[in-house]
Amino acid sequence: MSIRDLLRGLPVFARPLPAFDPAGAPDDPHDLFAAWFAEAVGAGVVEPHAMTLSTVDADGLPDTRVLLLKEFDGRGWQFATDATSAKGRQVAANPAAALGFYWREQGRQVRVRGSVTALDRAAADGDFLARPVGARVASLASTQSAVLDDPADLERALAAAGQTVENDPGTVCAEHTVYAVTAVSVEFWQGDKERRHIRLRYRRDGDAWVRERLWP
Numbered sequence: 258m259s260i261r262d263l264l265r266g267l268p269v270f271a272r273p274l275p276a277f278d279p280a281g282a283p284d285d286p287h288d289l290f291a292a293w294f295a296e297a298v299g300a301g302v303v304e305p306h307a308m309t310l311s312t313v314d315a316d317g318l319p320d321t322r323v324l325l326l327k328e329f330d331g332r333g334w335q336f337a338t339d340a341t342s343a344k345g346r347q348v349a350a351n352p353a354a355a356l357g358f359y360w361r362e363q364g365r366q367v368r369v370r371g372s373v374t375a376l377d378r379a380a381a382d383g384d385f386l387a388r389p390v391g392a393r394v395a396s397l398a399s400t401q402s403a404v405l406d407d408p409a410d411l412e413r414a415l416a417a418a419g420q421t422v423e424n425d426p427g428t429v430c431a432e433h434t435v436y437a438v439t440a441v442s443v444e445f446w447q448g449d450k451e452r453r454h455i456r457l458r459y460r461r462d463g464d465a466w467v468r469e470r471l472w473p
């Protein structure tokens with residue numbers, strides 16, 4: 258069977274989906290995100306904290322990858338990564354980003370656009386030390402996004418990093434950084450089987466948020 262035939266046979270939104278009444282939505286998108294996130298967890302969404310992070314490189318070419326949401330508070334949507342990775346270098350040069358959440362089981366999508374700032378070392382070190390030992394060793398060993406000429410180099414680096422952490426469990430990774438995305442717009446999208454998708458976009462306007470319904 259061709260890919261085309263496989264694609265044509267795939268159902269979409271063929272399951273009960275939750276309701277979304279934008280008229281009852283809060284004034285602030287952060288409150289709605291918190292509510293939707295809790296509902297996603299409650300609905301058993303698999304890895305609801307997995308999100309795409311899109312950035313732009315020095316040539317203006319967009320890049321995207323999946324990351325975990327590490328924290329969500331007054332500082333915005335936070336993720337942790339290596340500052341010397343491709344994404345780390347991209348946001349250092351151009352601190353603009355978009356986040357995308359897709360909660361398949363609910364047919365829900367959230368899109369966040371905004372600016373990225375690196376939080377301080379205390380936040381980075383605290384996040385790093387809260388990670389399981391294997392994740393800390395992997396971070397210490399990795400030069401994330403650099404070309405790996407020989408897989409044996411990774412094995413050697415992992416062994417060395419493992420020894421470092423064993424000798425000093427308080428070892429932190431200088432490149433490990435927590436970034437926060439401050440939103441200028443947040444869209445909440447509720448899919449519908451009949452394609453009457455409900456879209457509510459919050460747009461930052463000075464100190465206020467403007468709420469707009471969008472055509473599906």
Ligand SMILES: Cc1cc2nc3c(=O)[nH]c(=O)nc-3n(C[C@H](O)[C@H](O)[C@H](O)COP(=O)(O)O)c2cc1C
Binds near residue numbers: 324326342
């Ligand atoms: C479910 C999932 C979660 C991930 N979480 C992270 C994360 O929290 N931090 C991270 O640096 N990479 C994470 N990754 C790996 C990234 O997608 C990516 O491969 C890596 O960060 C290198 O990206 P870059 O080369 O664009 O910098 C995750 C991948 C998946 C599929």
